[in-house]
Amino acid sequence: MKAAPAVQRTLLDLAEIDIELNRVAHRRGSLPELTEITGIEAEAATSRDAVTAAATVLADLRRDADRLEKEVDQVRARGKRDEDLLKGGNVSARQVADLEHELESVRRRQALLEDELLELMERIEAAETQVSVAEGELAEVRQRLGDAERRRDEALADLGTVETRRTEAREAVVGSVPEGLLALYERLRAQKGTGAALLRARRCGACRLELDRTALSELRKAAPDDVVRCEECGVILVRTGESGL
Template sequence: MKADPAVQRRLLDLAEVDAELARVTHRRRTLPEIAEIAEAERQVRAKQDALVAIETTLTDLDRDVKRQETEIDQVRAREERDRKLMQAGSVGAKQLTDLEHELATLERRQGILEDDLLELMERREAVEADVSYARVALDKSRETLEDAARRRDTALADLESTETRRTADRSMMTKGFPDDLLKLYDRQREQRGIGAALVQSRRCGACRIELDRSAMSKLKEAAADEVVRCEECGAILVRTSESGL
C-alpha cells in the first residue's frame, strides 16, 4: 500500500486524538468517585440498618415504659380504694386486717415497679441518645454520598465535553485520508490499541521495541510513500527526520 508521506504523517495527529479518546473511555470506567460512591452507598445502608435497629429498641422501651406506668397506676388505684374503705370505717376487724396486709403488699409492689420504671427510663434515655447519634451518622454518610456523586457527575460532564470535541475533531481529520489507509489504521487500532506511531531513535513508538538491523534496513530501502508496519506489533510506522534513518 502506498500513501503520500504527508498523509502518513497526519496519522500521528489522528493517533493522538484516538489516544485521548481512549484515555477518556478508560477514565470514565475508572473514576475514583465510582469506588467512593459504592463505599458511601454501603455506609448509608449500614447506617440506615443501624438506625432502624436502635429505633426499634427505643420503640420496645417506650412500650415497656407505658406498660410499667399502667401497672403502677393500677397498683395506686387499688391502694387508693383500700385506703378509702379503711377510712370509711364500714369494714369489720378481719377485713381491716386484710386491707392493711394488702396495702403493705401494694406498697412493696409499687416500690419494685417504680424502681423497674426508673431503670427503664434510664435505658430509654441512653437509647434515645444512641438514636440521635445514629441519625447524625446517617446524615453524614448521605452527605458523603452526595458529595461523591456531585464530583462524579462533574468529572463525567468534563469527559463528555472532551469526548464530544475530540470526536468532532476526528471526524474532520479522517476525511483527509484514503479509505484503504484509514481502514488499515482503524483495524490495527481496534486490535492493538494504537494504529500508527512514529519511528524515533530506532524504536517503534507503539510497542517501544527497538528495531533490529534488518527492520531498519527495510525502512531505509522503502520508498517514502510506502506504508510500512512494525514487524512486532503491526502498527503503521511513520517516518520523519526524527526516525534516525
C-alpha cells in the same frame, strides 16, 4: 497499499486523538471518587443498620414502659379503692384487717413497679441518646457521600466535555483518510491498541523497539507513498524527517 505521505502523517493526528480518548475512557472507569463512593456507601449501610438497631431497642423499651405505666395505674387504682373502703367505715373489723393487709401489699407492689419504671426511663433516655448519636453519624456519612458524588459528577462532566471535543476532532480527521487506509488503521487499533506510530530515530513509536538493519534497509527502499508497518508490533509506521532513514 499506498497513500500520500501527507495522508499517512494524518494517521499520527488520528492516533494521538485515539490515545487521548482511551485515556478519557480509562480515567472514567478509574476515578478515585468511585472507590471513595463505594467505601462511603458501605459506611452508610453500616450506619443505617446502627440507626435501625438503636431505634428498635428504643421502641422495645418504650413499649415496656407503656406496659409498666398501665400496671402502675392499675395498682394505684386498687390501692385507692382499698383506702376509700377503709375511710368509708362500712366494713367489719375483720374486713378492715384484710384491707389493711392488702393495702400494704399493694403499696409494696406499687413501689416495686415505680422503681422498675424509673430504671426503665433511664434506659430509655440512654437509648434516645444512642439513636441521636447514630442518626448524627449517618447524617455525616451521607454528607460525605453527597460531596464525593458531586466531585464524581464534576469529573465525569469534564471528561465528557473532553471526549465530545476529541470525538469531533476525530471525525474531522477521519474524513481526510482514504477508506482502505482507515480500515487498516482501525483493524490494527482494535488488535494492538494503536493503529499508527511515528518512526523516530529508527525506533517505532508504538513498541519503542529500534528497527534492525534489515528492516531499516527495506524501509529505505520503500517509496514515500508506500504504507509500511513495524516488523515487531505490526502498526503502520509513519516516516518523516525524524525517522533517521
